[in-house]
Amino acid sequence: MNAVPEALPRTAGELRAAGYTPRPIAREIHENLLAALRDGRDAWPGIVGFSRTVLPQLERALLAGHDVVLLGERGQGKTRLLRTLAGLLDEWTPVIEGSELGEHPLDPITPASIRRAAELGDELPVAWRHRSERYTEKLATPDTSVGDLIGDVDPVKVAEGRSLGDPETIHFGLVPRAHRGIVAINELPDLAERIQVALLNVMEERDIQVRGYTLRLPLDVLLVATANPEDYTNRGRIITPLKDRFGAEIRTHYPLDVAAEMAVVRQEAELVAEVGEPLLEVLARFVRNLRESTVIDQRSGVSARFAVAAAETVAAAALRRSALTGEEPAVARPVDLDAVPAVLRGKIEFEPGEEGREVEHLVHLLRRAVAETARERFAGLDLRPLSEAVADGHLVATGERVPGRDVLAALPELPVLHEVAQRAGVSSDEPAGRIAAAIELALESLFLARRLAKDSDDTTTVYGE
Structure with a gap:
């Protein structure tokens, strides 16, 4: 004043x-x-x-x-x-x-x-x-x-x-x-x-x-x-x-489209690490899927604060990895989305009869959001060279202790990787964490399309044939 x-x-x-x-x-x-x-x-x-x-x-x-x-x-x-x-x-x-x-x-x-x-x-x-x-x-x-x-x-x-x-x-x-x-x-x-x-x-x-x-x-x-x-x-x-x-x-109403949902998150979230546009889009689509789901009690609604808290959780996971690996800057990657369902399930009311299956439902809807985002971002892009490289033995490991440079080092030099990064709004001269975030989104989309396998434990996820 x-x-x-x-x-x-x-x-x-x-x-x-x-x-x-x-x-x-x-x-x-x-x-x-x-x-x-x-x-x-x-x-x-x-x-x-x-x-x-x-x-x-x-x-x-x-x-x-x-x-x-x-x-x-x-x-x-x-x-x-x-x-x-x-x-x-x-x-x-x-x-x-x-x-x-x-x-x-x-x-x-x-x-x-x-x-x-x-x-x-x-x-x-x-x-x-x-x-x-x-x-x-x-x-x-x-x-x-x-x-x-x-x-x-x-x-x-x-x-x-x-x-x-x-x-x-x-x-x-x-x-x-x-x-x-x-x-x-x-x-x-x-x-x-x-x-x-x-x-x-x-x-x-x-x-x-x-x-x-x-x-x-x-x-x-x-x-x-x-x-x-x-x-x-x-x-x-x-x-x-x-x-x-x-x-x-x-x-009043919730945001009517994905762009408005993302704008709310950008404005309201206090992020402790970088969260790129593709991941913000995933979270926006995730919240919209929750609002359309029959297993969620829609009378109580799914607050816009859920998307904000989800973005802050993903950023916190990225910052934690940065502290563990020493990678700078701290950049969120699709693997950080795994923290969202377990941390935020208490912010949503489920329909009676869904007790014990809350995380299962959230994981399913989150994967659907990832698939929708990847389909939108990589429309018309042939990802077969990437899947074939992984199938030839170039397994890609990621997780809370894996820096972006290790993700990139696991793959051979492929022209499609530059196109993937470009579609995600990242140039080839940017830090490894940002490029790795785009590559991981492509790998996850191939897994969800059943063109790659994925093996996960508590700390590490490996994409392979």
């Missing part, structure tokens, strides 16, 4: 003279989104795969000033999308200095701020709040209370001598404190129904009620939420009046 610019007004009088006027949050987002669309600026940085589906719907909802609920399975980027909403707010907004709810200096709403504004007039001190401070997020949990969201009587203020009937004895909750900002509630169905009722007034009348007080605060908030459609539609965990108050219900 940048420092507050010195030129900004510091009193209510200066603010009024500069032409600042209160603007509702919905209007602020409406105008800033329109400006971004007209200027061709990306209003949704970091959001991949939604440009023709989810984002147009969300933009229409925001331009209409609607509260929004995003419906989608886990790991579809719902929370990340909501967090980008803060970028549609003004970078700096004026607030009454010291006010509990961040009220506009020219439009106070609490009794204390109204009193201060009347007493100080144009000398009312003004502070400035950055847009990142105007986005408030709450993970809904069953133990969330009305006091957490809306507010409750503050016993400390009562003990100080104030009357229980005094509105200033109230300790405000998360929603009022987000006045003139965005409130995001993740997993909204997990809120108890009586807690959901407390949000009705906030969404429709834009005010709050605390323990029967006649306090009515004209709150200005944009309420957005996420929900799993299974909870939302089948179990009925969101009460009907609350559903009715959301102006827009938008369905």
